[in-house]
Amino acid sequence: MTAATIIITVLGVTASLALYRVIFGPTSWDRLIAVNLISSKVIMIMVAAAVFFERRIYLDVALVYAIIGFVSIIAISKFLEGEGTGKK
Amino acid sequence: MFFGTLGIIRFPDIYTRLQTSSKCDAAGAVAILVGLMVREGLNSFSLRILIILIFLLLTNPVATHAIARSAAIRGIKPWIKKKNVKGE
Numbered sequence: 001m002t003a004a005t006i007i008i009t010v011l012g013v014t015a016s017l018a019l020y021r022v023i024f025g026p027t028s029w030d031r032l033i034a035v036n037l038i039s040s041k042v043i044m045i046m047v048a049a050a051v052f053f054e055r056r057i058y059l060d061v062a063l064v065y066a067i068i069g070f071v072s073i074i075a076i077s078k079f080l081e082g083e084g085t086g087k088k
Numbered sequence: 089m090f091f092g093t094l095g096i097i098r099f100p101d102i103y104t105r106l107q108t109s110s111k112c113d114a115a116g117a118v119a120i121l122v123g124l125m126v127r128e129g130l131n132s133f134s135l136r137i138l139i140i141l142i143f144l145l146l147t148n149p150v151a152t153h154a155i156a157r158s159a160a161i162r163g164i165k166p167w168i169k170k171k172n173v174k175g176e
Binding site: 007010014015017018020021027029030032033034036037040043044047048050051056059060062063066067070073074077078080081 | 090092093096097102105106109112113116117120121124127128133136137139140143144147148150151152154155157158159161162164
């Protein structure tokens with residue numbers, strides 16, 4: 001059991017536990033919160049893999065994933081704000 | 089990071105889930121990334137991890153606030169503990 005195994009296993013297990021809220025969430029905002037949490041955990045897994053396996057390209061992938069996740073969260077929450085009311 | 093997922097699964101309301109998710113993102117991500125930076129030492133590798141860390145610190149509260157604002161505008165009421173009927 002090295003440190004890389006422990007970190008990546010714990011993060012992966014908790015990310016798949018948060019998937020419960022994505023599937024059974026009562027409202028759309030619950031699903032949005034859980035997706036935000038999972039994307040944050042995936043960024044952590046990418047950075048840990050980049051450090052422990054000496055792959056520098058994973059850090060750029062993690063940065064781009066963080067930017068796209070942030071923009072999508074903002075866009076979906078602005079969409080849910082006016083959904084069904086006819087306003088923009 | 090584990091307790092953030094536990095709060096996501098167990099808590100009864102959007103706003104409480106949002107609070108645990110935000111704490112998990114901020115504190116857990118900062119701890120893991122600072123630990124990896126210290127392990128790596130001073131080079132361009134840890135500089136990129138610092139960039140990801142600053143980006144996460146800037147964007148996570150913004151995403152959390154956007155989700156809470158859209159839920160509040162659509163009229164989601166905060167969860168209130170039910171009163172004990174027999175005691176009154």
